[in-house]
Amino acid sequence: MSARRNPRPDWVIDRRIALGHRIADLRHRAELSQEQLAHLASMERRSIQRYENAQRDPTYSDLLLIAHALRVHVTDLLSG
Incomplete structure (x- = not known):
């Protein structure tokens, strides 16, 4: 995996x-x-773990699936 030229x-x-x-x-x-x-959420446990540990950015589709599984609106995930 290549390193980002401009880190986040x-x-x-x-x-x-x-x-x-x-x-x-x-x-x-x-x-x-x-x-x-x-x-x-029809995902891998490892994906949930990586999102919770801030190791990966979830896709919008994954956010929708997680929100649906938790019975919250996707904005509840994004805005707290």
């Missing part, structure tokens, strides 16, 4: 971290494991 600004990384925290918080409130959320 700190504010982008901060928002990715905040998104991961919101996903984890909403998952905990729904009393779901990462495995259960992944199943409900």
